[in-house]
Each structure stands twice: as C-alpha cells, then as structure tokens.
Amino acid sequence: MNNDLNKNYHVHHGEQYNGLRIMGNVYPMIREYLEALHDVVSKSLEDYSRVFAFRFDLRFPEHIQADSVESCNAVASRFIESFKAKIRHNRQSLAKNDVLYHDTKVRFLWVREVGECARVHYHFVVLLNGHAFNCLGRYQAIEGNISSRICEAWASALGEAVERAKPLVHFPNNPAYCLRRSDPESVSEFFYRASYLCKAETKQHGHGHHGYGASRK
Numbered sequence: 001m002n003n004d005l006n007k008n009y010h011v012h013h014g015e016q017y018n019g020l021r022i023m024g025n026v027y028p029m030i031r032e033y034l035e036a037l038h039d040v041v042s043k044s045l046e047d048y049s050r051v052f053a054f055r056f057d058l059r060f061p062e063h064i065q066a067d068s069v070e071s072c073n074a075v076a077s078r079f080i081e082s083f084k085a086k087i088r089h090n091r092q093s094l095a096k097n098d099v100l101y102h103d104t105k106v107r108f109l110w111v112r113e114v115g116e117c118a119r120v121h122y123h124f125v126v127l128l129n130g131h132a133f134n135c136l137g138r139y140q141a142i143e144g145n146i147s148s149r150i151c152e153a154w155a156s157a158l159g160e161a162v163e164r165a166k167p168l169v170h171f172p173n174n175p176a177y178c179l180r181r182s183d184p185e186s187v188s189e190f191f192y193r194a195s196y197l198c199k200a201e202t203k204q205h206g207h208g209h210h211g212y213g214a215s216r217k
Contacts, residue, residue, distance in 0.1 A: 008032075009211075011200055020191040027199035033111065034198045036214040040107045040127060041179070041191060043217070047105065050130030051179040053190050054146070057170040058122040058154050073210055075157050076110055076122055080213075082153035083126075090149075091132070104129035107215040111197045123197045127179075136176055147171065 012031040014024045018038055022029060044051045058079065084106045094101040107127040114120055137145020147169075155165035177190040203211050 009200075012198075017191075017195070020188055022192060022195035023199065024195070027196075027201055029195065029198045030200050030203070030211075033109075033212055034195065036212060037109050037125070037191070037194055037198060040109050040125075040214055041187065041194075043215075044105075044107050044127040045179060045181050045187065048129045048131065049181045051127050052130040052133045052135075052176065053125060053127045053179055053194070054136055054176040055172055055194065056124050056126075056150060056175060057172070058124065059168045059170065060120060061158065061160065061164065061168065064158075073112065073213065076112075076213060078157035079153050080106070080108060080110075082156040083149060086149040086153060087128070102129050102132040104132040105215075105217070109194070109197060109212065109214045111203065111212045112210070113203060125194045125197065130178055130180075134178065136171065 010031040012022075012024065012029040012034055014022075016022060016024070017029070017031075017034045020038070022034065041051075041053075044053075058076075087104065087106055091101060091103055105128075108124060110122050110124045112120060112122055133146060135145075136147045138147070151166045151169050152162055154169055155162040158165055158168075177193070178186060179190055180186045197212075
C-alpha cells in the first residue's frame with residue numbers, strides 16, 4: 001500500500017521487519033525507512049563485533065523558519081560532516097600519541113519531521129565501532145566526549161555559537177545501546193527503539209526536501 005504522503009514510499013504494517021521487532025503495532029511504518037535502518041545496522045555489525053549506537057534529536061533556533069532555505073537538508077549534511085571530522089580528529093590524535101586505538105566509520109540514519117507549530121526537526125541514530133567508543137559522556141561536559149561533539153557539530157552546521165546550539169540538541173531517555181554480533185537480542189532491542197524514526201506520522205513530504213538520509217558505505 002502506498003503512503004498517501006508520498007507516492008514513492010510504501011506503508012509497512014506489522015510488528016516485525018526482516019525478523020526484527022518494530023513499533024508497527026503502534027505506528028504505521030515507511031518500508032523504505034526501515035530498509036535504510038536495517039542496512040545501516042547490518043553493515044555496522046559486518047564491520048564490528050560490537051557497535052555503539054545512540055539516538056538524539058536536532059532542532060532549529062526560533063529565528064529559522066521551518067521551510068526556509070536555511071532549514072533544507074544541507075544542514076543535516078553539514079552536521080554529519082562536522083561530526084565525522086571531530087571523530088577523525090580524535091582518532092588521529094590518539095595515533096600521533098602512539099596510543100593503542102580502534103578506528104571507526106560513522107554510520108547514521110536521520111529523518112526529517114515536523115512537530116508543533118510546524119517546526120522542523122531531525123531524529124538521528126548514529127552507529128560507531130563499539131571498541132572505539134562505548135558511551136556518550138556527560139551532556140554537561142564542555143568538550144571531549146560524544147555528546148559534546150554532537151553539540152559542537154550542530155553549532156557548526158547552523159553557524160551558531162555552541163552555547164546557543166546546545167539547548168537545541170535533545171537526548172531521549174536511555175539513548176545509547178551496545179549491539180553485539182553474538183547477541184541477537186541486543187540488536188533487536190535497538191532496532192525496535194530506532195524503528196520509531198521510521199513511522200509515517202509527522203513526516204514532511206512535498207516540500208522539495210528528502211524525508212530521510214542514511215550512510216551508504
């Protein structure tokens with residue numbers, strides 16, 4: 001069945017996708033989004049026996065309108081590139097100091113949604129090598145952990161000071177998961193939680209923007 005919001009997407013009903021539990025009993029899902037999520041998770045677990053995965057939301061400042069040029073998906077791409085650069089810098093710093101370290105790819109899925117008062121925001125999941133990173137760190141920290149790098153990258157993408165961008169980053173309750181290749185239940189738990197991004201409800205279509213983006217490699 002086609003999604004009425006976009007003829008290119010298809011609604012998925014049911015409580016599983018490719019054998020993994022999803023929130024399909026709560027929300028109708030978009031099949032193409034589920035496929036992208038499954039691909040990102042599968043590729044991460046092919047590369048790493050342990051994967052650190054986490055959820056967060058990115059919102060816009062009040063002075064940026066929902067459908068303005070500034071809020072097009074280029075800002076999501078700028079965020080990803082900035083976050084990747086910060087991860088690379090961290091790994092390169094360890095290498096220069098002759099510290100034993102694990103490298104990591106940055107895999108991700110984001111979806112564009114519209115909430116109250118037609119305000120655009122993004123839901124993100126990011127997956128890293130669990131041998132390289134295993135926690136977000138304190139959100140209040142100034143720098144040096146994953147959560148602070150997310151805030152810094154969003155500030156860079158928006159062209160805002162970190163202090164102004166930080167309140168625009170939201171981490172839900174229990175945002176982080178450790179996925180183990182040898183533990184299917186750990187994968188199932190994360191996929192169920194992350195499937196929330198794939199719900200058809202509140203997605204924005206027909207405005208000249210893609211509704212989602214995902215890493216390809």
